[in-house]
Amino acid sequence: MASPMRPVTAVAPWPVDEQRLVDRLAMTLVSAAGFALFVPAIVLFVLGVLLVPLGVLGVGFALAHVVVPLVEVVTRAHRGLGGLVLGETVPAGYLRTRGGFFGPPLGWLRDPHRWRDLGYLAYSATGGFVMSGVPVVLLVALPVHLILAVVLGGTAAVVLVLSGLLCLPLWWILTPPLVRARALVERSMLGYSVADLESRVERVEETRTDALDTTAAEIRRIERDLHDGAQARIAAVGMNVGLAEKLLTSDPAAAAELLREARETTLGALEDLRSVVRGIHPPALADRGLAGAIEALAVPIPLPVTVAVDVPTLPEPVESAAYFAVAECLTNTVKHSGASRAWVRGSHDGRRLRLVAGDDGRGGADPTASGLAGVARRLAAFDGTMTVDSPAGGPTVVTMEVPCPTT
């Protein structure tokens, strides 16, 4: 379908020609439409605001089924007008809702896009009303003034004709910027930005690569831990026992000593295996959940640690990442901070896990140091973030957030 008007890109008052005149008349028409939509906007805005308290009473749910679709109709019209002016489509990005009677209203309540719609209605009834009103008023000023001049006559007629004539250049100059400005507001409030989506996709790709890197690094670490630890010890046990076997008759004392050593090395190998297993999936996490596991982390710390973690059961990888993140923070506290006490708080608001680890030490923690950077990478794999607030002189507060609905 051919666009009924040319996109408004240039807002300069020149050149003055017939094409530009047709453009401005079309813009004024668009303004008139936006201006007229002020009436449903103000009504729907008031109703929309009332929905929440009415929802508490129950009536709001029924009303929402009428009001919200109407809001959608009105904002769709505005999207159309804005898109017409900008020469692009302004897409809506509502969240999908569940079915039933209560499902949609509850979904709408949680949808930021719906709330922006409501905000837009407020704008449409105020600033938008003025912005769209000006071109219309300036254009109709001349004929209205002329009619009044004829009716009134005398000095008033002269003033009316002059002021009416003055409105024309003002209309010519002001219409394009006002129309374009309103369209930009429509796009930013009612549309969702493709650039935002693109940057989000980019971020997801980055974190996925990070996650793969982290996984590969983890596997290398585990392999190396095994090679240098348990595997080497068990090989050494084999050597000791082999030699002891050989010396059993010729030098029983030396053989006994070798066997004793072998037994001790076996214990070391078991300890190695345990620590590798702990590094993969901490048994404490499996046994007691995140809150319990963090409490267990605090036990061997040689300073008082206050743990207040109240979180539901979360997906295993998230719990694991969170556990290691807190472990790293506590390790840093012990190693570098010189703190006299530390604390860990954890909560979950239904959408994201939030962990805060802090100490009263000397501060100056470096978020780019390998330990903390590793934490940030681990969390980034789940779209999580880490912020470190650690001024010189302390205290240090590390805040970690991971978006994660409860299972």
Place this chain on the structure above:
Amino acid sequence: MPDHLRVLLAEDQALLRDGLVRILAADGIEVVESVVDQPGLDRVLRRDDVDVAVVDVRLPPTGTTEGLVSAIAARAERPGLPVLVLSQWVEALYARDLLADGQGAVGYLLKDRVADVDGFVAAVRQVASGGTVLDPEVVAALVQGATAGPLDRLSPREREVLALMAEGRSNAAIAARLVVTEKAVGKHTHSIFTKLDLPPAPDDNRRVLAVLALLQG
């Protein structure tokens, strides 16, 4: 070959290094120098007053295949330099790389094998005297994997003999193991050499080439 062997040791893990020194010492083999990383190994492999080098595949700095790389490089410079490589994994490719020059005097053993103290010491002595010793697990992996090529021509019995040959066993030892006469083993080995198109050469060298055929199977 003097009875008193002089050995170089490259092993970064103290626990294993101590164990190896003890095991070798118990058999009258002297570890003249031990090193813990690749630069050290590269240096000591230039010594010409030692009989054999016992080298861990993984050495610092990166802990990947430094020991093997250094051993192969040193043997390129000094063909036939006796090297016994120890590894914690079976990796047939490593063995192939080592044997590729066809010079013999190489060994590739799993560290587990060291626990068989007498077997390990015998392997050290055998490599020092120019023999080839492959870990039974490496051999097993190779025999299993070998489906195409000249090995197809071997009878099952001949394959068995070849595998034991690759482990570094003498004809007498193979005979004992298979419960046949040494003469019968001699016949099998001769048949293996013929079937693998190995040219007439001193028996030791042909044994190495036969093992190589196994590796390339």
